[in-house]
Amino acid sequence: MRAAIFALLLAAVAALTPVRAQAADSAGTDWITGLPRQDIPVATWPDGKKVAVLFVLYVETWGHGQGPNFRPDMTSRTPDLVDEGFRQYAINFGLPRTGRLFRDMGVPLSLALNAQFPKAQPQVWATLRALVPSAPIIAHGLNNSTDLLPLSEGPAAQRAYIRKTLDMIEADTGVRSTGWSSPSVYPDAQTFEATAAEGIRYTLDGMDSDVLWQLDTKPSPLVLVPYPPSVVDMGQYLSRFKEADDLARLWIDYVRELAREAKADPSRPATVVGIGIHPFVVGTPAGAAAMRRVLEALKAEDMVWLTDTDAVMRAAGQSATVGK
Template sequence: MLPSHDRFAYSPITGRPDFSWPDGKRLAVYVALCVEHFSYGSGLGLAYSPGLTHPNSYNWGWREYGNRVGGWRLIELFEEYGLPLTVLLNSACYDHCPELVAAHRQRGDEIVAHGRTNSEHQNGMDEASERALIAEVTAKIRAAEGAPPAGWMSPGAHPSARTEDLLAQAGYGYTLDWPIDDQPVWMKTAGGPLLAMPYPHEVNDVPMVVLHDGTASAFADMAIDNLEEMLAQSERQPLVYGITIHSFIVGQPFRLRQFRRVMKALARHRDRIWFTTAGACAQHYAALFPAPGDLSTQGRQL
């Protein structure tokens, strides 16, 4: 037998019970916008100029553009189309760019905990340090937003083997760290049940644009093709379609111009799509399908 995480069993999507999202919709769509802050002089995080020594103003500046310009342009775009955002937020942004976070708060966007900064990863931390990190980020968001975050996404998509246990113990309801399915999946943890929400590792501007050198138009084509195919598939069973963008990647003007095609495609199908946030989607699913009885009930109720 191969080593296993022992958090969930294999389940073919063709053998699941049928249900619908609100208003009888069959496809739930959410857009995750990563709003991040990076340490100056650190080699961690995405690199525009890999291999150069630090400090590296060019690399830091590329990422900072998202907080100063790109993030604001994306807010304007989503306001134009009246669509919500799921904001994956580094808590360091509360001190670094509070005006940007406040703009998302004013829109009513969901705030998902995304660690302190993408200049550090949980994988490699000892348990006490990771527990303290989660507690610090949770407290920061609770103080600013008036309620703790329901969801978590690890910086760099790089959780440790114990992250899910610590999240459930800290009261989290769902995680975005497991891109395994097009429907939510209940996970077993030492702190009780935790929902793994569908998260895109393909329709995501980091692997497509930064890692695979994809063009802005190719990313838009990918997102639209994925939408059209999932709409067809959702006639047979309900699905979740997530799109992940970063303020410093899609927030660049030439990419934003192409991403407008994605927004237009989404708008054309308003009558068939539930436009939502990851948290609202998790809450709806958990109400329909509570955690199985073989999972502890210590976790947070969504």
């Protein structure tokens, strides 16, 4: 069955432009799930680009007293005005500011959406969606604090949770998501099979590659879009105490080095990097200024394709219909 699926994939890929490699670079067993995994052979992205860069904006619901803390020494206070203000500013001002920036720069954006967000913050969601109406919506669970994946309850419970997430997002946005990012970055081995079984075609839960790859999940393979933890702004900002300007240097250097490697060896497969961004970081005025410098620098790189998740899936010959 696996050989037949992969043969059909290669046939579809060979019929599309840009040019794809004719054989996968590696195959083996995934260290998390134990399932067979296979690189998806992409030689170049559209217009001969070699590095696809995806910025994924996290649109999340935390709840009172939940979520990231700007001042952990103040969390015992009631009310904790500093940390609540930190979180609320990101929602009210950070999300629209980030949407405006990407719209004004003409750069695609992908949205990782908690299913509870549109009802919890209807005006903010309407404003953000109007700014980036074509951004793919990646399902990101119910919320990011109290309703995470039921990892201890088995695969059936995970499937029910994923189905509920997809149903809620579709009801509020008109989009049936085909992409997944586990809330609070907390899946387990069963999550990959459960998402595939509920119609998810790609996930951001893969963090160990520079190239697209797929798992032999049933009823169809699950594509993993590279999402390295080292470039996610939230961990760098809150845990490693990096400012937005530090992140700008990190992102530019990361992508430029991938481009340099591609120029040095054109036979190397095309690479992908998903960069997670949060309104707590890039949604402040200083964060937006740093983000603008990043986009300006990357737009000038002739090997770089600034794109979104669904466009990468289409270019690789996968099915990634955004929805209605």
